[in-house]
Amino acid sequence: MSTSKRQIRLGAFIMATGHHIAAWRHPEAQADAGLNIDHYRELAETAERGKFDLVFVADSPAGWERANDLEAYRRTAQGAHFEPLTLWAALSQATRHIGFVATASTTYEDPYLLARRFASLDYISKGRAAWNVVTTGADVSKNFSIAGHPAHADRYERAEEFVDLVKGLWDSYEDDAFIRDKESGVYLDPDKVHLVNHKGKFFSVAGPLNVGRPVQGYPVIVQAGASEPGRELAARTAEMIFTANQTLDDAQEFYSDVKGRLARYGRRPEDLLISPGIFPVLGGTEAEAEANYEYIQSLVHPSIAWNILARHYRGVDLSGYSLDDPAPPLPGDTELNKSRLKLVSDLVSRNNLTLRQLYLAVATARGHRTVVGTPEQIADAMQTWFENGAADAFNIMPPVLPAGLTDFVDQVVPILRKRGLFRHEYEGATLRENLGLRRPPNGFTLQVQQAQAAV
Numbered sequence: 163m164s165t166s167k168r169q170i171r172l173g174a175f176i177m178a179t180g181h182h183i184a185a186w187r188h189p190e191a192q193a194d195a196g197l198n199i200d201h202y203r204e205l206a207e208t209a210e211r212g213k214f215d216l217v218f219v220a221d222s223p224a225g226w227e228r229a230n231d232l233e234a235y236r237r238t239a240q241g242a243h244f245e246p247l248t249l250w251a252a253l254s255q256a257t258r259h260i261g262f263v264a265t266a267s268t269t270y271e272d273p274y275l276l277a278r279r280f281a282s283l284d285y286i287s288k289g290r291a292a293w294n295v296v297t298t299g300a301d302v303s304k305n306f307s308i309a310g311h312p313a314h315a316d317r318y319e320r321a322e323e324f325v326d327l328v329k330g331l332w333d334s335y336e337d338d339a340f341i342r343d344k345e346s347g348v349y350l351d352p353d354k355v356h357l358v359n360h361k362g363k364f365f366s367v368a369g370p371l372n373v374g375r376p377v378q379g380y381p382v383i384v385q386a387g388a389s390e391p392g393r394e395l396a397a398r399t400a401e402m403i404f405t406a407n408q409t410l411d412d413a414q415e416f417y418s419d420v421k422g423r424l425a426r427y428g429r430r431p432e433d434l435l436i437s438p439g440i441f442p443v444l445g446g447t448e449a450e451a452e453a454n455y456e457y458i459q460s461l462v463h464p465s466i467a468w469n470i471l472a473r474h475y476r477g478v479d480l481s482g483y484s485l486d487d488p489a490p491p492l493p494g495d496t497e498l499n500k501s502r503l504k505l506v507s508d509l510v511s512r513n514n515l516t517l518r519q520l521y522l523a524v525a526t527a528r529g530h531r532t533v534v535g536t537p538e539q540i541a542d543a544m545q546t547w548f549e550n551g552a553a554d555a556f557n558i559m560p561p562v563l564p565a566g567l568t569d570f571v572d573q574v575v576p577i578l579r580k581r582g583l584f585r586h587e588y589e590g591a592t593l594r595e596n597l598g599l600r601r602p603p604n605g606f607t608l609q610v611q612q613a614q615a616a617v
């Protein structure tokens with residue numbers, strides 16, 4: 163096998179008990195997973211055993227929305243879980259190779275404090291940190307002493323400034339700023355310490371940061387929004403995009419659109435890896451996989467089914483409908499998650515779904531691609547997208563954890579390897595090296611070099 167052959171990158175997208183909405187009720191689920199560190203350690207170790215590039219947890223700075231739907235509220239397992247950076251700092255000590263993607267919000271966090279925490283995680287993990295930059299679709303403003311949830315466009319404007327500022331803070335110290343010469347008593351070179359002196363629309367920050375330049379230069383920047391401003395933010399700043407696509411056509415459109423934007427920012431197509439999610443329902447035979455799918459879907463309680471529908475039909479009265487009625491059109495636009503609304507609307511209109519079929523379609527993985535089949539069929543589904551301009555990587559979204567990840571590692575990974583599509587060993591020491599991403603130069607060093615070259 164040629165070592166230069168393009169290979170799939172793999173992420174384990176971990177949702178405590180599993181991605182299926184009713185996962186926690188499954189006999190193989192760890193019901194207290196969200197607050198069980200041993201469970202997460204097992205998952206990180208399993209992913210590393212499978213030579214995955216990364217583990218990833220999603221996050222929102224709010225509990226599950228209680229609203230008035232007490233019946234659904236008492237049946238959902240998604241409200242209580244660990245803060246991602248804290249979790250990954252702990253698990254970096256139990257692993258050696260795998261990368262850690264933590265989600266953090268540019269709408270509800272502070273750039274200085276966040277830059278510090280990610281730089282710390284990068285040191286603690288020895289260069290395995292990544293930041294999933296999200297603007298937070300859900301309105302969680304009630305937790306943050308602010309008047310309300312900022313509009314979609316405002317959230318992205320703030321995100322642009324936020325990410326640039328954080329990168330500036332990570333550049334506070336040049337890589338060789340610390341001399342630490344015991345003999346002379348000189349600890350650092352002040353010429354290599356820089357202030358950002360940032361004054362923008364949203365933030366006013368002097369710097370420097372109180373952590374050295376991260377091991378990877380910057381932790382890997384991941385982005386997960388897919389609206390117009392989301393794609394633009396990714397094209398300018400991200401190195402990996404997490405995305406949800408249902409069909410090959412949609413995934414190809416997204417892939418070529420985002421890659422096509424990179425040249426405008428002086429970037430190459432390989433500087434940004436595109437990683438759609440896949441929800442694999444495995445079975446030894448097709449019939450067994452179908453039975454596993456039917457079984458987990460049977461665990462969705464009717465109150466959860468209606469709650470899922472109400473979340474998609476915000477502002478629409480569904481009280482006159484039965485589950486077997488055709489799904490009415492979804493709301494035309496939202497200030498929350500624009501790309502997901504479009505994905506689900508397309509799903510309904512493309513397949514003429516009933517309300518029952520709609521809730522079942524999103525109960526699996528909230529709109530991510532569901533593939534039900536044998537390990538060979540799951541590998542085929544991945545290979546097709548990988549080889550046809552739709553994916554560089556995949557976020558594997560196991561239905562039930564920990565079993566779903568173990569099954570994938572033991573049953574699908576060997577097939578991908580046999581086909582020359584996936585690594586046998588880690589290539590590098592840092593997440594960046596394993597993903598084949600370059601280490602970014604320090605912006606201040608670049609400025610000095612450019613000024614010297616101009617003299």
Ligand SMILES: Cc1cc2nc3c(=O)[nH]c(=O)nc-3n(C[C@H](O)[C@H](O)[C@H](O)COP(=O)(O)O)c2cc1C
Nearest residue numbers: 220221265296298386387388389392404499500501
């Ligand atoms: C795989 C994936 C993971 C995501 N994870 C999070 C998350 O952890 N927290 C969050 O607030 N949003 C998350 N999102 C949502 C996006 O970050 C974004 O807020 C949403 O897509 C709305 O932005 P858009 O309208 O630009 O798409 C995720 C999206 C995808 C596709």
